[in-house]
Amino acid sequence: MALRIENFSIDSASPSKTARFWAAALGWNIVHDDGEEVTLQPPVGSPEAGILPDLLFLKVPEGKSVKNRLHLDLRPNDQLTEIARLEALGATRVDIGQGSSHTWVVMGDPEGNEFCVLRTLPQAERSAQ
Structure with a gap:
């Protein structure tokens, strides 16, 4: 097949601000910013270099109004520590009807785009990856 995913595009009212959040959250680099x-x-x-697609934040005039159809699932080494760090960066916990019996936590970036922080893998599962 001659196709590969180049990037995931994320609509944003303020691409620079949203990208700075994600750069800090993921430890990634901003390689282009024209506003x-x-x-x-x-x-x-x-x-992740050369394997994962880029994240492309695109300026749009409309605000976010419904739950994302596509979102990121993030696997932390320590779920509680990462949730606290992401909240300090500007993320918030989001209720999309998921209930409280799940092992993941739904959060929103500063513009409300949902993402999940998955459970911490036990050491034996981390070693197997």
Whole structure:
């Protein structure tokens, strides 16, 4: 097949602000920012470099109004520590009707785009990856 995913595009009222949140959250680099489009890439030499698609934040006039149809699931080494860190960066917990019996936590970035912080994997499962 001659196709590959180049980037995930995320609509944003303020692409620079939203991209700065995600750059800090993921430890990725802003490689392009013209005010209308901002591109994030994993750092060179990281396990994600050259494997994961870029994140492209695009300026749009309308605000977010419904639950995302596509979102990121993030796997932390320590779920509670990462949730606290993400909240300090500007993320909030979001209720989309998921209830409280799940092992993941739904959060929203500063513009309300949902993402999930998954459970911490036990050491034995982390070693197997």
